[in-house]
Amino acid sequence: MSAMKLRDVYLVMGKRSPQAKAGTDLKNVGVPYLASYLVRHLMDSFNIPSDVIDEVVMGNVGAPAKYPNIGRVVALEAGLDKKTSAYTVHRNCASGMEAMSQAFVKIACGRADLMIAGGLESMSQMPLIYNKEMTDLFIHLMKAKSLPEKLKALSVFRPPFLSPIVAIEQGLTDPFCNLNMGQTAEILAREMNITREEQDNFANQSHLKAIRAQSEGKMKEEIVPIAVGSKLDKLLEIDTGPRANSTVEGLGKMKPYFERVTGTVTVGNSCPITDGASAFLMASEDAVKKYNLKPMAKMTDFHFAGLEPERMGMGPLLAIDGVLRRAGKELRDMDVVEINEAFAAQVLGVLRGLKDKEVAKRFGLDKAWGEIPEGNLNPNGGGIALGHPVGSSGSRIVVTLAHELKRRKARFGLATLCIGGGQGGAVVIENIQ
């Protein structure tokens, strides 16, 4: 494998939608449109013909029934040529990062020169599903031909058949260990003694940092406004999650959600379920030259790793370890680090694992990578304030990272996130502007 010479992969431009809590501003946006306008914006920003994008890869978790391959729909709605190949990938919370990774591999090994990669999620539109009993009833009813047969099929009906399965709730429960994501965070808090106060403090910082970034106009550089409202005649320009009036005291009043009596994880120190999308135009050096592109960054490498599903929140620790080894870098080389905030407890756990040799060892690492200076970690807030649209967050944090590196005129950055099911993913990028 090592004999193969890999090409440089450029992140030409990355943009994202504003993010809004599920059931609010973005709830009625037709799912593909969360991302198609971003792709159109990327294309509008350069002089690239609409028929030269080799592939479009989109991460998506909810897989809306109407769009079995939503990546393709995104490509077409964005006005890309009909011959453009497009597909959808699913690596749960890291789907957007998986999309970028696939684009990276394809460009690096020379199979593609121009790709669009990102993710999108409408958690608002995740459905209620008929339960097994009701589904069986429908199947029997459809098979029944005569009226008596039909009546017989109907006769088994009982009111509980109508109790629906909430797709989003089921999706957030690990099928292997049968724990809800919040419960996995509680395990980390218990085992590493991460206190409620530490968590609330972290969550509060997320809001304050996001509010500050908004007021400084930083978010405008990465967000493309999207048309919203029942008549699509309003523009949403900012994330609606961050609260300027957030306080540690206020957060302290919330009841634990997943372990009612002894728990520490609340709705306030977890990320809200959210709608949003993000996308990158990625290119080879040949394409950069051919179309006279001015890339914002280079994608250095990526890494995914697995661990026990009930401790999925520690995934970033393993992924950071993996990606730094691949890139041949130290943690201190990273000028900015984005760790997606699924739960405050989980991010604090990862930070513990980075500096504490014992914790690192417990998760199979042979060294502690060190500490991340406070100003370099999630400098513009994270998922707790901004939300976590699962299909998009994997690429959203890279968008935010790339823009922050550019602002700081810094060099290397790392983005990582935990993945439901017990994995972590990480990406290292290099600012070249």
Next chain:
Amino acid sequence: MVGNTRIKYETKEQIAYIGFGYNNDKAQTVLDQETLLELADIVKDVHAKGRELKGLILHSVKPGCFLAGADIKLIETMQTESEAASGAEKGQLLYNGIEDLAIPTVAVVDGPCLGGGLEMVLACKAIICSDSSKTLLGLPEVKLGILPGFGGTYRLPRRIGLPKALDAILTGKMIKPKSAYKLHLVDAVYPKERLMAQALNHLKKSPKGKSLKETLESFATENFVTRKIIFQKARESVLKKTKGFYASPLKILDVMEAGMGKGRSGYLALEAQAFGELCVSDTSRNLRHLFFLMEGAKKYNGPKSTHPVPDLKRGAALGAGTMGGGIAWLMADNGMAPLMKDLNKDALELGMKQSARNFYGALKRRKITQDEFERKQRSIVPVTDFTGFQNVDLIIEAIVENLEIKQKVYRELEKYIRPDCIVASNTSSLRVTQMAEAFEHPERFAGLHFFNPVHMMPLVEIVTHPKADPATIEALYNWVIKVKKTPVIVKDGPGFLVNRILMPYLNEAGFLLEEGVSIKDLDNACLNFGMPMGPCRLLDEIGIDVAVKVAKIMHDALGERAKSNTSSKKLIENQFFGKKSKKGFYLYDENEKEIGLNEAVVSALPKSKKMDEIDIQMRVFLPMINEAAYILSDGLVLRPSDVDLALIFGIGFPPFRGGLLRYADSEGIDRIYRAIESFSKSVDADRYAPSPFLKKMVDEKKKFYDL
């Protein structure tokens, strides 16, 4: 049959095929003289063969067009009422021949099947059609001021019932395959590739009996009392819509009501007679004239380009106000994924609202689906910078009407666009020639004047200037046609074409008010002439402040004949700006609906003076004709028909009059000239100074349409 040139007639396995569109290399097949003669021979032959044949299939050998109707030139040849009536009778006899065939007959329709074409297939026992988007069925005769004269008024109610037939014949609407099936106008709809095979099956099928619902329906509509009510309601609705200016819908109702009690020959005799009467009426002649003008306008006739004309695919609207939003809507509706640029979010939202309102209206009227609504509205890309402008082929600027600001924007804009990108300005009052000076490449620039509201107003003025490239003008012309608007090319000048001719109409209205003519009398005189609204109501619509501004520009540019009086200025002082401020000559409610005269204005005007309606009409319409003569003599438009098209589609000049200049021709140029001259003595020497061009026409005994 030997020697056929228009119809392919053949017999295969005892089935006769009549194929229209034979040897036709034009886009459409029409029923011309030769086709009708050939068809008569063929029908005779089919009758003669009798039981030798098992069936007859009428189809088109030309894909995508069945029969687009009777050749309108054929109608033009009918000079007298009896000539026209007997022409109709011949067609009726021919179609009776098809109806009377003892063998099964199936019409196979792919593409338009209109007018005489639909009347023909109605004489068949079964009609099947393709699901192609080109397939449209209808009896549009009413739009030409006539009625279906080949038995359409007789056969359509028999096939689909009286109420639906009345609706189709009175509106002349085009019916799509799916609706045609629901109406029971066609027996089945198939993919076009499967039509001919299915036609054979339909030959074997016996006609379906009526369903219970249909039986009930016909029971409800086919008795004396309900019929009477249906006709009465239809008559009321026609009068409301046409204000009595159009004879043909009323005639259609007369024929169909009187015919109901009669047999085929009695009914058809009534139809033929009415056809004759309508054919020679002025209204029908004028509407046919208009039809030819519209057909003529579909082809570009401006300056020829020596290099290829660009195809305008991606669009941009500069400025997101009412007009910018309307233009973005038009581009989005035509798949141009337009960029829409303005300074900030609030400004952009105004444009998005404008476009959303139009698309939402289409959604409510079920013209588009919810998905299409979202796709189309979202295809508009709101921007505050020039992102994407390098990929755009057409930019239409609709920012504030200020020459310096526009020129500054153009200089900035040109840095971001491709050399072959066309830029057009939606200016209504500035001079395009001056605007062009800001461009490094003025050849890419022209005026493109839309009327407000964009989605309702069909006319677009394409304003040229000396440095414009003919390819720019032709590309814009083609684009305007593509987005289903009517283009008129006009050279740069104050007010271009429509506003310049509108100027004396509005000015003279102001002077009449000052003389003591009431708002009501004035507006009514113009309504009774056939205008969609009177001048005072129109001023409210335009905005009285805007009108005053434009009037000043006209006065400055054209001199004393374009002077206006001060009554409008007084309105502005009182904040009566018209509809937009809810108060003008009239008052308006929250929904911008007119709710009566503004008494404050009425009482401020001089006390009432009675003037004959005809005199009021002459006072406002004669100076328009005079101004049009100036425009023609200045060579601002190529042909008089441009003036007529522009006024009909730009301000709703009554179509039944065929246009302003057609009206002048019909009144007699010498009479018009004398009347203007007499006003120049009795009213005002400047405003009614007769155009020398008009004088020359009188001397040379020429009409406008002789030019």
